[in-house]
Amino acid sequence: MQMKLKALLGLASALALSSALPNAAKAEQLTLCWAAWDPANALVELSKDFTAKTKIDMKFEFVPWTSYADRFLNELNSQGKLCDLIIGDSQWIGGAAENGHYVKLNEFFDKEGIKMDDFVPATVVGYSEWPKNTPNYWALPAMGDVVGWTYRKDWFEKPELQKEFKEKYGWDLGPPKTYDQLKQIAEFFQKREVDGKTVYGASIYTERGSEGITMGVTNVLYDWGFQYENPKKPYEMEGFVNSPDAVKGLEFYKALYDCCTPPGSSNVYMVESADAFKSGQVAMQMNFAFTWPGLYKDEKVGGDRIGFFPNPAEKAHFAQLGGQGISVVSYSEKRDAALQYIKWFAQPDVQAKWWELGGYSCLKAVVNAPGFASSQPYAQAFLDSMAIVKDFWAEPSYASLLQDMQKRVHNYVVAGNGTAKEALDGLVKDWTEVFEEDGKI
Amino acid sequence: MATPAPIARRVRGLSDRAIAWAFIAPAITLLLAINIFPLLWAIYLSFTNYRANRPNAVVEGVGLRNYQRVLTDPDIWQAMQTTAHFVFWTIVLQTVIGFALAYLIDRKFRGHAFWTTIILIPMMLSPAVVGNFWRFLYEPQIGLFAYAASMVTGIPTSEIRMLGDVSLAPWAIIIVDTWMWTPYVMLICLAGLRSIPDYIYEAAEVDRASSWRQFWSITVPMALPFIMLAVLFRGIENFKMFDMVTLLTGGGPGSVTEVASITLKRAAFESWATGRASAFAIILFVAVFGLANIYVKALNKVKQR
Numbered sequence: 001m002q003m004k005l006k007a008l009l010g011l012a013s014a015l016a017l018s019s020a021l022p023n024a025a026k027a028e029q030l031t032l033c034w035a036a037w038d039p040a041n042a043l044v045e046l047s048k049d050f051t052a053k054t055k056i057d058m059k060f061e062f063v064p065w066t067s068y069a070d071r072f073l074n075e076l077n078s079q080g081k082l083c084d085l086i087i088g089d090s091q092w093i094g095g096a097a098e099n100g101h102y103v104k105l106n107e108f109f110d111k112e113g114i115k116m117d118d119f120v121p122a123t124v125v126g127y128s129e130w131p132k133n134t135p136n137y138w139a140l141p142a143m144g145d146v147v148g149w150t151y152r153k154d155w156f157e158k159p160e161l162q163k164e165f166k167e168k169y170g171w172d173l174g175p176p177k178t179y180d181q182l183k184q185i186a187e188f189f190q191k192r193e194v195d196g197k198t199v200y201g202a203s204i205y206t207e208r209g210s211e212g213i214t215m216g217v218t219n220v221l222y223d224w225g226f227q228y229e230n231p232k233k234p235y236e237m238e239g240f241v242n243s244p245d246a247v248k249g250l251e252f253y254k255a256l257y258d259c260c261t262p263p264g265s266s267n268v269y270m271v272e273s274a275d276a277f278k279s280g281q282v283a284m285q286m287n288f289a290f291t292w293p294g295l296y297k298d299e300k301v302g303g304d305r306i307g308f309f310p311n312p313a314e315k316a317h318f319a320q321l322g323g324q325g326i327s328v329v330s331y332s333e334k335r336d337a338a339l340q341y342i343k344w345f346a347q348p349d350v351q352a353k354w355w356e357l358g359g360y361s362c363l364k365a366v367v368n369a370p371g372f373a374s375s376q377p378y379a380q381a382f383l384d385s386m387a388i389v390k391d392f393w394a395e396p397s398y399a400s401l402l403q404d405m406q407k408r409v410h411n412y413v414v415a416g417n418g419t420a421k422e423a424l425d426g427l428v429k430d431w432t433e434v435f436e437e438d439g440k441i
Numbered sequence: 442m443a444t445p446a447p448i449a450r451r452v453r454g455l456s457d458r459a460i461a462w463a464f465i466a467p468a469i470t471l472l473l474a475i476n477i478f479p480l481l482w483a484i485y486l487s488f489t490n491y492r493a494n495r496p497n498a499v500v501e502g503v504g505l506r507n508y509q510r511v512l513t514d515p516d517i518w519q520a521m522q523t524t525a526h527f528v529f530w531t532i533v534l535q536t537v538i539g540f541a542l543a544y545l546i547d548r549k550f551r552g553h554a555f556w557t558t559i560i561l562i563p564m565m566l567s568p569a570v571v572g573n574f575w576r577f578l579y580e581p582q583i584g585l586f587a588y589a590a591s592m593v594t595g596i597p598t599s600e601i602r603m604l605g606d607v608s609l610a611p612w613a614i615i616i617v618d619t620w621m622w623t624p625y626v627m628l629i630c631l632a633g634l635r636s637i638p639d640y641i642y643e644a645a646e647v648d649r650a651s652s653w654r655q656f657w658s659i660t661v662p663m664a665l666p667f668i669m670l671a672v673l674f675r676g677i678e679n680f681k682m683f684d685m686v687t688l689l690t691g692g693g694p695g696s697v698t699e700v701a702s703i704t705l706k707r708a709a710f711e712s713w714a715t716g717r718a719s720a721f722a723i724i725l726f727v728a729v730f731g732l733a734n735i736y737v738k739a740l741n742k743v744k745q746r
Contacts, residue, residue, distance in 0.1 A: 070710055077494045077713070099495055209691030263581035266605025266694050396495070400712040407696055415607045415695030
């Protein structure tokens with residue numbers, strides 16, 4: 001009987017110990033959620049230093065871009081505890097702040113001496129602030145990103161092509177300064193034989209399912225004069241979203257799609273655009289800057305064969321902001337450890353290493369450092385692009401606003417239904433309904 | 442080991458009805474938890490302004506407003522039309538081709554078992570795999586489909602934009618679904634054909650009925666309940682079509698291939714208009730349930746003939 005009692009006690013102790021152990025281990029591990037892409041791999045590498053310094057293990061939950069928003073917005077909305085830290089898209093900031101998904105970081109920043117003035121202003125507004133342009137911070141700028149262009153430098157430098165181009169258009173073939181020039185180059189290369197292969201003008205964003213065509217067309221719309229709202233009267237969109245200039249911008253994007261993209265470009269986003277460039281199909285490619293390091297390293301199209309340039313200008317000069325900030329999830333039980341990670345990540349030496357590994361730092365000390373612009377062949381184009389960024393709505397209802405724009409723009413540009421004016425008029429109607437439902441107008 | 446006496450007595454004391462309940466209780470509990478409760482909850486949500494991305498917001502009743510908005514939304518009617526077009530043509534093509542294949546396989550020619558297996562392969566594949574490789578097949582520059590179509594029609598491959606052309610994209614999805622699910626219809630039809638007793642054909646032979654007459658007077662009427670069953674299954678499945686469309690076109694170009702389930706998903710998990718999406722889901726459920734019921738009654742009548 002005594003033996004049995006001892007055995008039972010032993011079993012009970014073992015059970016108690018085993019159930020206590022995971023709790024003890026839990027405090028030593030943080031889960032960081034982000035998209036599955038090249039910079040995420042760089043972050044895994046970078047975070048090894050954090051683990052070495054703090055003994056806190058890092059676990060990563062990376063989800064492909066196509067399901068990134070679905071997966072993590074579901075997680076946040078259901079108040080899940082999967083993510084302690086999240087690198088959420090810039091447009092999520094309004095909803096995440098208003099619905100209490102992110103921890104407000106003002107007090108923490110003050111306590112730790114982290115100053116938002118140390119970061120590129122556009123990234124602070126884009127990734128950290130809600131409401132915009134107020135000192136309310138919900139994230140630390142983590143990954144700067146912006147839409148820009150790559151081009152086939154080796155093709156542009158071919159003497160016979162340069163000569164022919166100059167004769168035809170009257171200016172030297174090179175990175176375009178205006179969208180009209182960009183279209184001329186695209187037309188010049190469309191269906192041309194280069195190195196024994198038929199090539200095409202440009203790859204641009206046309207994806208329908210998530211955010212692709214919006215992230216592409218806005219670059220052009222901004223430059224033609226499109227504005228989201230009346231700067232003097234918030235949420236008044238009539239005459240701003242569908243202004244005559246905005247209509248011209250949308251017509252231009254369709255003309256570019258119709259004249260100068262490879263066949264089958266009706267659903268192109270980041271991966272497809274990069275693939276079109278890597279496979280040697282296109283002379284120019286619109287894409288987010290995060291793709292540039294990978295393309296530069298590419299054996300077939302990288303190195304001396306590739307060049308980079310920021311968006312051309314028209315009446316105005318803007319580029320669509322991408323990128324994200326890093327936030328602490330309110331529902332995490334490891335808030336202190338998560339804040340410790342943010343404190344570590346904000347350090348200048350860590351940010352410098354982040355850039356070296358392939359991440360795009362937003363810290364001024366890194367991007368304004370002497371030698372930064374020449375540190376990589378794409379660094380100057382990145383800097384120039386980050387200086388002209390503009391972002392999509394970051395309202396809590398951003399997803400509805402995005403869906404409306406995807407539908408209206410794709411319907412006109414790719415499906416060829418209706419006119420640009422009708423598409424933008426429809427967009428004003430859709431967006432007005434969203435804001436009315438939100439009680440904003 | 443013998444059952445301890447008190448427990449044995451208690452089990453012996455259970456009535457047949459109680460034992461029956463004990464056996465079906467787990468299944469009923471699961472059914473209630475994962476089918477009935479979500480349905481009732483969705484019905485409740487459809488009368489509210491609830492948004493799943495705003496857990497702290499006050500939830501208010503809105504009466505029939507969500508239903509009114511769904512039923513008067515031109516985009517939703519457009520999606521329903523797209524769905525109807527897709528369901529109609531996939532069912533027509535799959536039934537005709539599936540029955541024809543079943544009729545051929547039923548002839549029991551040499552190697553028919555091998556060909557049956559080959560024909561069945563597409564339906565064994567994952568829709569994700571099928572969607573992805575058809576995307577490549579449709580690719581205007583490198584796709585085999587574009588090459589084959591170009592050889593037949595003489596149109597350059599670069600002009601055969603199955604997924605990017607407004608008039609071709611709906612047919613691109615219909616072709617893939619037909620390719621994948623015709624074998625399923627064939628299997629059901631084959632079961633129907635094999636259930637027809639040989640003596641009926643023998644009697645018809647004695648009466649000197651032609652093959653054509655035998656086909657229309659024996660084969661089709663006797664296989665009809667099976668064909669109708671296949672149509673019912675495929676109709677319900679295709680009404681819910683989501684994965685293939687998402688993979689192939691994402692609903693585009695424009696909204697040309699945006700079927701009802703994609704519109705519903707966008708309303709529920711992108712716009713987070715949970716109340717309105719619930720109303721739309723209930724309307725779809727009632728429509729499918731109602732149509733399926735009418736159809737099942739027709740099927741029973743055919744079976745009783």
